[in-house]
Amino acid sequence: MPSLQPDEVIKKVQKGESLERADLRGVVLPRAVLDGVNLRRGELDGANLEAASLKRANLKNASLRETFLVGANLEDANLESADLEGCNLENANLRGANLGRANLEGANLMNANLSGARLAYAELQSANCGKTDFSHSILTHADLDECYLGGARLGEADLRNATLRGANLEEADFAKARLDHAEMGDANANLARFVSASMQQVNLSHSTLTGADFTDADARKINFTGARMQGAILTGAKLNGVVATDAEVAGITCEWIDASTEGDGSKPLRNAQIVALLSGKEVEEKAPTRPQGTRYFGKGDVLRNASLEFGGGASVEIESLFEHCSITIGTGTELVIGKHGVLAGCQIQGAGNITIHGHFFEGDSPGIVGPSQLVVSKGASLVGAIEQPESFTRFGFEPGCNLRVKIAKPGAQSSSSKGNGRRKK
């Protein structure tokens, strides 16, 4: 029996009296309004507080083991170091709550809203966090081993140094989350989204990552040892120092990755180079390691008034200055204007894939005709008109890119351009 009856609790709260250290074990207070109550070090084990309102309540160091808090409103509540083991918080609102060092082992947080909550060093082992909203929350050093996070939303959450060993992360969304140094070995992350996440030195060894999306993730020094990665997407990921020994990489989608040490896009790799990197082979900086068929124009070189033609499937990288040049690229050709590359007064024609890390300024308009893919990275510039092919161009513009472009539909014959109207054949 609790030391206070439910009506006594309500009266004390209404009078603004403190319930610090109160013994409320097993108390039944569904839908009670207890906003701002001071229950610091209170004992609420096994209590029924279904749909109760506990906004801004002080529950620091309180004991809430097996407490029934389904649908409760704990927005901005202080639950620091509280013991919530086995607690049922399904559909509860914990937005902005402080759960630092709280014990949530085996708790049910299904569909709960913890956006912006603070959970540093919290213990969530074997907790049920299916479809829980952890967006923008702080989970640094949190223990999420064997936790169920299926369909959970962790966008922009901070999970640095957290442990998620053996956790179920199926279809969880970690977009733009910070996961550096997280321990995620043996996790099941099928179809999880790590788009643009920061994942430096994360351990995902022996994890299942089928169909997981690592697009644009900063995964430098990530450990994929023995991971099952069939159908995973790695396009644009920063993978310098990746360890992927015995990883199963069949069917991965990876148009290019960045192998630069600084993760600044200065060392893009494609095709066989990516396979080599994931196989643990060193991909050297210098030209001799470039795959056969690669044409490289180094920094400091200047080409003027040249006409260049590259056949289908070729790989061309330009770190030089090209002025008034005409470049024709065949189907599937990869043309990369490197960080130091400048194409001024130039025109590119053909159904290849163009990636601009440097600068492109058109001469004759449209400056770019018929590309099947055009990517402009952060800090790069593109000034000119683009005429799309019949199948339309696949565009990728990174935030921070600089554009002054006119895009024309297939067959538009540069009708929208303001150039001199001439087209080079």
Added chain:
Amino acid sequence: MAEVKGAASEKKTLIEEGTRFKGSLSSTCAVVVRGSIEGDVEAPALTVSPSGAVHGKVKVGDLRSEGEIAGEFDADSVLLSGAVKDNTVIKARSLEVKLQPASGKMQVVFGECAIDAGEPAGKEAAIAAATAGDKKASVPPEP
């Protein structure tokens, strides 16, 4: 049109699917369009859902579009997918279009449009930077 509370509790103006709005819309809270707007929009943020369409003159802080847009768009930051129709002008401090895998659905289909985003390096400055190191003239490679 209704004001709704989103996940983050901030108020949003919602043009629901099936609703067609014609005229000028000015709001101090974010606008979410699941239906269609034909006219001018001014708001701190505009989200066009996959079922949504906005045709007109738009001035917003953040623009996120997965639907159809046409007209003049002036925004601080833009995240685009969906369709950009003919005669569209987009001016933004920051623009993002995510590159989708070649096997996947096209992220954005652009009609005739003009995009003005970021601050392009001046042509002369870029040439000067490229030639700042050791210069050497090259000849075109053998065909």
